[in-house]
Amino acid sequence: MTINGRDHRIDFFRGLALIFIFWDHIPHNPLAELTVRNFGFSDAAEIFVFLAGYAAVLAYGKIAQRDGLLIAGVKILRRAWVLYVVHIFLLAVLMGIVFFANSHVETRDLVQEMGLQYFLSNPQQALTDELLLRFKPNLMDPLPLYIVLLLGLPLVLPLLLRKARYVVALSFALYLMAPVWNFAAQEGGVWFFNPMAWQFLFVLGGAAALHGQQIKAPETRPLWHQTLFISAVVYLLLTGLLALSWKWPQLHDAVMPLWLGEYLYPISKTNLSPVRLLHFLALAYVVAKCVPHSAWLNNWFARQTCRMGRYSLEVFCLGVILAPLADMLNALGGDRVVMQVFSALMGAGIMAVLAAWLDWNKRLAQPAR
Template sequence: MTMPNSERDTRIDVFRALALLIIFVDHVPGTVFETLTYKNFGFSDAAEAFVLISGMSVALAYGSKFQPGNRLMAILKLWRRAGVLYVAHIVTTMVVVAIFCGAAVFEKRPDMLTLINIEPLIRNPQQVLIGIVTLGHQLGYNNILPVYAVLLLMAPTFLLFISYRPVAALAISGALWLVAGIYQIAPPNYPEPGFWFLNPLSWQFLFNIGLASMLHIKRGGTIPVNRWLVGTAAVYVAAALIWVHSPLWGHVSWLNLPVVLTGFDKTFLSLPRLIHILAVSYLIVAFPSVSNLFRTSRDHPLAILGKRSLPVFIAGTVIAMVAQVMKLINPGGFAYDSLLIAAGIAMQFALAYYLEWLSGIGKSGKSKPVRSEAPPVHTPFGVGAMATSNP
């Protein structure tokens, strides 16, 4: 069934909103709700979903604009967005440091300064401040925006090659993922040893899969639904569900193969994690009755939350860090956990609604022009008119 051209397919907004809410719950460890989130049902977690959706969103927002004559403007917009993410990350990092320092000072809990990678800053502020600015030092639970910013910086190259040679581009992207994983190539930390927690050289492959699939769909292509692929994906997802609740989940790797192929490492996006998020996504695509459950009106709370993803994510990160501190000071119980999580989620919805209301000031009573030239688009979730989506 075809939707009106002026109607926005909100399913990507809804999926993005769900990923943001799950990330928020996961970033408050120790609550009873942490055991109910997506990561407990398979190898991947909300971070994989967020990056895959981000690639799809970039294709929606910039795919049609990335044409000869418009490429420079599209590149500048992508890089400006990356700059916004960088600034947001630095500001968020400083706010989070202040939250934990405030708890250490006013609650007389110096142990707070040993958590989420703050201790190096206290011990060696000069070098660590350089590391924060250069993204070489990232706090725990505050490491998604840096990898996303780098992916947006790389996105023009991705868009160019995927637009002309999608299969070859994905093959090169996959080869980069494999080499980075086998030889442990990643941006280094500074001044502490190690790598970025989320390696952009690895995660770019998942981002590009989302980007390429959405560009393919926008050009009239389809995602083939094959019963053998559906069966294989379903078996894999079911096996992953059993695996993560068995003693096997503790094993790092198998058959003496590189961890990137048989392990569950998140930094280098090991193959079992990658296959899991793709299998889950394929099952959603294969069953329109499932994907249509996430189709909502544009004024649905989840659609509004997903539409305002960046400010909601930043607010959610700060709120989660406050909730972490509160949970550490007072472990509480089920009622306390419920209050923390419910209050945090409510504040994120309140912010999204405020931003939506703010953007609508002065627009009431004015009819919006309908772009009748925009045809309905076959999205990975079915048929619908897909409006531009903010990455």
């Protein structure tokens, strides 16, 4: 299969997921009420992992076709090593920021909220666990997951490029084992994002990227005549209403049958509960059907968001650093709504400025023609 150019809608939704992740990581942030997690079972994490798989297979699949699988594998492993080094450095920076912020905020214990108490109580073991990707304070979970997923990509990329359905089937089998198989974390815990479960979403993203490269006859039936599309929309509406009902527990208890609640809850994020997975897949399908690849990507907001998506690693790391700083600013400001909105918007703006600077720097580094 020949892999062609990138779909800029992927950059846009990846950048949007980074904004949502940043907003969701700021406690008591009013703008977090606008993120996707409030309107269904899945959240921005699913978007990020799926599109990470999509982008990785497009990029390294193209390298494999041009330079061979060995070169592609080496570049994947080199990228994973860079991410590992970034993870170690980012954790050190995050701890420094949180300890600094905690010394200036009297109303809350930010060290405890960020999960850094383990480092204070057992620093030597915490440093060892950090090197082994077992010490992951709040905000740090996605990066170790991505490292592990990249490490597995050279093993599946050759077959994925030729027989994607077999890789998806094997990945689904691993997903079914997720409830009984997870990686160890600090103090006898397990990873918040179970790689055995989330690898399935990463592989689905890669398979979707390859499927999108195939030449297909356009669908002529209107969307409202397509059974799969209607089913996805109905599921999104029902789960959206249910998610909204969580804000009013009495209403939720009144409309939720006891037997259904026992079956449905808890909706595990760690093991990527099937209802979460199905919600994301329905959302991705409806968006792919309804959002065209057209001129809307040229408006100012879309261009900034696409740029953030293209530099997702750098922007994500900056968001991890900015979230506790925004939390500190809000606490010092008395947790007023105006301050909370200002800090959330300012943080997203700083992330956009970083992406613009990286894009400008990249263009400067390109040789003149």
